[in-house]
Amino acid sequence: MNSNTVENSSTKNIAFIGAGNMANSLIRGLLNNGYDANNIWASNTNVTLLDHLKKLKIHTSTDNRLVANAADVLVLAVKPQILKEVATEMADLIREKKPLIISLAVGINLKTIHNYLQDASISIIRCMPNTPALLGSGTTGLFPNRHCSSIQKDAAEALFRSVGIVVWCKQEEEIDIVAALSGSGPAYFFLLIEALQNAGTELGLSKETASLLSQKTALGAARMAIESEGKESIEQLRQNVTSRGGTTQAALNVLEQANFRELIKKAMLAAKQRAEALAEEFENQ
Ligand SMILES: NC(=O)C1=CN([C@@H]2O[C@H](COP(=O)(O)OP(=O)(O)OC[C@H]3O[C@@H](n4cnc5c(N)ncnc54)[C@H](O)[C@@H]3O)[C@@H](O)[C@H]2O)C=CC1
Ligand SMILES: O=C(O)[C@@H]1CCC=N1
Numbered sequence: 001m002n003s004n005t006v007e008n009s010s011t012k013n014i015a016f017i018g019a020g021n022m023a024n025s026l027i028r029g030l031l032n033n034g035y036d037a038n039n040i041w042a043s044n045t046n047v048t049l050l051d052h053l054k055k056l057k058i059h060t061s062t063d064n065r066l067v068a069n070a071a072d073v074l075v076l077a078v079k080p081q082i083l084k085e086v087a088t089e090m091a092d093l094i095r096e097k098k099p100l101i102i103s104l105a106v107g108i109n110l111k112t113i114h115n116y117l118q119d120a121s122i123s124i125i126r127c128m129p130n131t132p133a134l135l136g137s138g139t140t141g142l143f144p145n146r147h148c149s150s151i152q153k154d155a156a157e158a159l160f161r162s163v164g165i166v167v168w169c170k171q172e173e174e175i176d177i178v179a180a181l182s183g184s185g186p187a188y189f190f191l192l193i194e195a196l197q198n199a200g201t202e203l204g205l206s207k208e209t210a211s212l213l214s215q216k217t218a219l220g221a222a223r224m225a226i227e228s229e230g231k232e233s234i235e236q237l238r239q240n241v242t243s244r245g246g247t248t249q250a251a252l253n254v255l256e257q258a259n260f261r262e263l264i265k266k267a268m269l270a271a272k273q274r275a276e277a278l279a280e281e282f283e284n285q
Pocket of ligand 1: 019045064076077078080086105184
């Protein structure tokens, strides 16, 4: 694998508990980057999902403990509500073998995972990816506990780099902000695309045309934002579209008067507060 250290002998075998959307994109990302299928394991209660993964020549099983037993890096990729059950089921094995634990679960903090495993000395990295990882265009925020070695941190970074970009959080609380921004973020953009599409259709375009124009406009704007980095600010890009007294200004006036920016901030705050509420709920469970 070109992103080097993930194949260090102490982090070679990567096992996924729960083989849904996120695990699938990570497994495909690893394979696309030349990672050896023989070092990847996945378990799921759903056999049909495992059958798809079998075709990729990785090891699959419905037995979480069997898969966990092979792991140097153990990715917990089940929904937060199931994490306690899954972690408890494997806790003795994890205490014995001490793999690096990678948790994708939103709203479950390090303290709670330590409680599930009944061991405060296990290396754990909390990760907040997003679904564009499926296309290799993901973003992931990572936060390690103090037991993680640099080899383990490099392995986690290489894993998520195989499906996009990675940022390290300085404090655990930042993971909730990453969840509110980029974890949930694709849904905000999908909503905007949906709204543009529907409005375009209602104003008289065909559904196909409105759909094509809204998708390509989102892609074009995102590419311009990325490719202008360091040359032109986002504000400048916006101003370049906005002729004085023109159509864009008329539209933006409506959005600004409706407090669009404040609305986005309120939405993100709601997501962050939900993560915090979940954390409290799981901590007291
Ligand atoms: N979908 C998203 O946009 C994001 C998800 N996450 C986190 O990633 C984690 C996984 O999410 P997804 O992949 O979207 O969920 P998913 O529902 O697609 O995958 C979870 C899989 O776990 C399996 N499963 C259920 N019980 C199990 C058990 N006892 N043992 C083994 N497997 C079991 C299910 O069959 C399912 O295929 C969640 O904790 C979520 O919070 C984090 C960031 C973004
Ligand atoms: O909505 C959720 O709970 C998950 C975490 C971030 C994106 N999806």
